[in-house]
Amino acid sequence: MTIGQSTESHEPGPAGHGPGAVATPEEPTELLPQTRRALLRRLAVGQAEGRAPSMTGAVVRGGQAVWTAARGSVEGAVPHRDVQYRIGSLTKTFVAVLVLRLRDEGLLRLEDPVGRHLDGTPVPDATIAQLLAHSSGLAAEPQGxxxxxxxxxxxxxxADLFGERPQRLPAGRRHHYSNLGYALLGALVERLRGGTPWGEVLRSEVLERLGMGRTTLRPERPHASGWAVHPWADAVLPEPAEDTGLMGPAGQLWSTLADLCRWAGFLLRGDERVLGAASLAEMRTPAVPPEGNAWDAGYGLGVQLVRREGRLLAGHVGSMPGFLAALWTDPEEDVAGVVLANCTSGPAVAALAADLTGIVSEHEPRIPEPWRPLSGPLDPELLALTGPWYWGANPHALRLRSERELELTPLSGSGRASRFRAEKDGTWTGLDGYYAGETLRVVREPDGSVSHLDLGTFVFTRGPYEPSEPVPGGVDPEGWRA
Structure with missing residues (x-):
C-alpha cells in the first residue's frame, strides 16, 4: 500500500445496535469481490474527479459495516475508520432523534407550538413538527x-440570531430550509432536559448507548483538517473550524466513518435504548409538499428523502467549511452508504453515497428474512376476524401480523391498503395509506357475534352486498341478478 493513496477493508464492524452487533445468519457478512471492486472504483472516481484531499466511504448492511475504503491522505497517511471529519447538517438527524425521544416520553407533542415550551422565539406559533421539517417559514440563516x-x-x-424579519414565509405552507430552526430545536432540548446543554444530552442519551465514542462537538485527534480546493488550480487553502455556539445543532458535530456506520445501522433498524423503529419510520415520512412538478426529493422529520433509480433513500447531506458528508439509508434493502471528505466543494458526495447503496443493491440484492409463524398463543377471536371482507362489492383480505397488528389489502385491481396498530381499547389505528390515523372497529351483534367492520365510517361486510348485511343505504331485497 502506498501511503496517501488508498486502502480498502471488508472486515465486518459493528453498527446499528451498539458494539457487538451481528448480521442475521441469512445475510452474508462479506461482499463479493466484484461488488467490492465496483465500490472502490466509485469512491476512487469520486475522490479523483472531485479533487478531495481525502475521502472515506462505507457500506452498512444487515446492521454492520461490510465495506470501508479510503483515498488520499490525512497528515501523510491514508485515513482509517476512526479519523474524525466534520459532518455538518448530518447533525440535524441527531437533534431530530433527541426531539422524538422527548415526544415518545410525553414531554411534548409534535403538534405543539414551539412557544408553549420555549420563551422568546420569533415564531411562537410554528409547531415543533414544522421546525423539524423546515416548514416553519424561518429565515435560512442567522443574521451577521x-x-x-x-x-x-x-x-x-x-436574540442575536434573528434579524428584523426572522420569518420569511407563512408557517406550514412550504419547505424552506432553515438552520435557524434547528438552533431553536437544540434550545428546546436543553429547556426540556432541565438546562443540560443539547450536546451533553446527545452524548448521554444517544452516543454512549450506541457506542459512538468518537462523535463529538469539537475535534479530537486524529482528525482531518478542512481545506478549500482552488477552482482552477490544484492548490489548497486551510479553512477555519469554528465553534458555532448557539448554531451548533444545525451543523457542529465531528464524527468518524466507524461511528457513522453505527448511526446508519440505527437509522435503519432502531434501538429501543434510543428510539424505536416506528418512530424512525415516522421520521422518514414526507412532512411537507414537494417542490416542483417532477419531484425527486423531499423532507421528513429531520431527514432528507430522495428518489434514485426507483429506490427511496432517507438520510442527510452535510457541509461545513472544509468538509462534506453524506449518509443515505435504503430501508427496503436494509443497506446504507456513508461518504466523508475534507474539502469545501467539489465532490458530489450525496450522489456518491447513494451510488454505494445502489451498487450493493444491484450486485447483491437483499436476502429476505425467513418466514416464521407468530410467537405466543393466538387469540381465537382475533384469528376469526381474518379472511375476506367486502367494501360494497370490492373484496379485501384482512391478515393478522405480529403483535396483534392487522393488514388490510384489496384483492381486486382497485382499493386501499393499510396496516393497523392495536390499541388498548380494542380498536386499531391505521398506520399508512389512505387510512393512516383512521380507526378500525369491530361492530358486534347483541349476542357478541361479529356484525361488520367499521373503518372511518366505511362498512366492511363478510359478503358482497348481501341483503342481510348492514350495508349503508340498504341492499335491493331481490339481491344479485343474472
Missing amino acids: PWWERTAGTLRPYP
Missing part, C-alpha cells in the same frame, strides 16, 4: 457574518 466561518461568540444570546 457567515456563521459557519465565524465564532459562535459573535452571537452569544438567542
Whole structure:
C-alpha cells in the first residue's frame, strides 16, 4: 500500500445496535469481490474527479459495516475508520432523534407550538413538527457574518440570531430550509432536559448507548483538517473550524466513518435504548409538499428523502467549511452508504453515497428474512376476524401480523391498503395509506357475534352486498341478478 493513496477493508464492524452487533445468519457478512471492486472504483472516481484531499466511504448492511475504503491522505497517511471529519447538517438527524425521544416520553407533542415550551422565539406559533421539517417559514440563516466561518461568540444570546424579519414565509405552507430552526430545536432540548446543554444530552442519551465514542462537538485527534480546493488550480487553502455556539445543532458535530456506520445501522433498524423503529419510520415520512412538478426529493422529520433509480433513500447531506458528508439509508434493502471528505466543494458526495447503496443493491440484492409463524398463543377471536371482507362489492383480505397488528389489502385491481396498530381499547389505528390515523372497529351483534367492520365510517361486510348485511343505504331485497 502506498501511503496517501488508498486502502480498502471488508472486515465486518459493528453498527446499528451498539458494539457487538451481528448480521442475521441469512445475510452474508462479506461482499463479493466484484461488488467490492465496483465500490472502490466509485469512491476512487469520486475522490479523483472531485479533487478531495481525502475521502472515506462505507457500506452498512444487515446492521454492520461490510465495506470501508479510503483515498488520499490525512497528515501523510491514508485515513482509517476512526479519523474524525466534520459532518455538518448530518447533525440535524441527531437533534431530530433527541426531539422524538422527548415526544415518545410525553414531554411534548409534535403538534405543539414551539412557544408553549420555549420563551422568546420569533415564531411562537410554528409547531415543533414544522421546525423539524423546515416548514416553519424561518429565515435560512442567522443574521451577521457567515456563521459557519465565524465564532459562535459573535452571537452569544438567542436574540442575536434573528434579524428584523426572522420569518420569511407563512408557517406550514412550504419547505424552506432553515438552520435557524434547528438552533431553536437544540434550545428546546436543553429547556426540556432541565438546562443540560443539547450536546451533553446527545452524548448521554444517544452516543454512549450506541457506542459512538468518537462523535463529538469539537475535534479530537486524529482528525482531518478542512481545506478549500482552488477552482482552477490544484492548490489548497486551510479553512477555519469554528465553534458555532448557539448554531451548533444545525451543523457542529465531528464524527468518524466507524461511528457513522453505527448511526446508519440505527437509522435503519432502531434501538429501543434510543428510539424505536416506528418512530424512525415516522421520521422518514414526507412532512411537507414537494417542490416542483417532477419531484425527486423531499423532507421528513429531520431527514432528507430522495428518489434514485426507483429506490427511496432517507438520510442527510452535510457541509461545513472544509468538509462534506453524506449518509443515505435504503430501508427496503436494509443497506446504507456513508461518504466523508475534507474539502469545501467539489465532490458530489450525496450522489456518491447513494451510488454505494445502489451498487450493493444491484450486485447483491437483499436476502429476505425467513418466514416464521407468530410467537405466543393466538387469540381465537382475533384469528376469526381474518379472511375476506367486502367494501360494497370490492373484496379485501384482512391478515393478522405480529403483535396483534392487522393488514388490510384489496384483492381486486382497485382499493386501499393499510396496516393497523392495536390499541388498548380494542380498536386499531391505521398506520399508512389512505387510512393512516383512521380507526378500525369491530361492530358486534347483541349476542357478541361479529356484525361488520367499521373503518372511518366505511362498512366492511363478510359478503358482497348481501341483503342481510348492514350495508349503508340498504341492499335491493331481490339481491344479485343474472
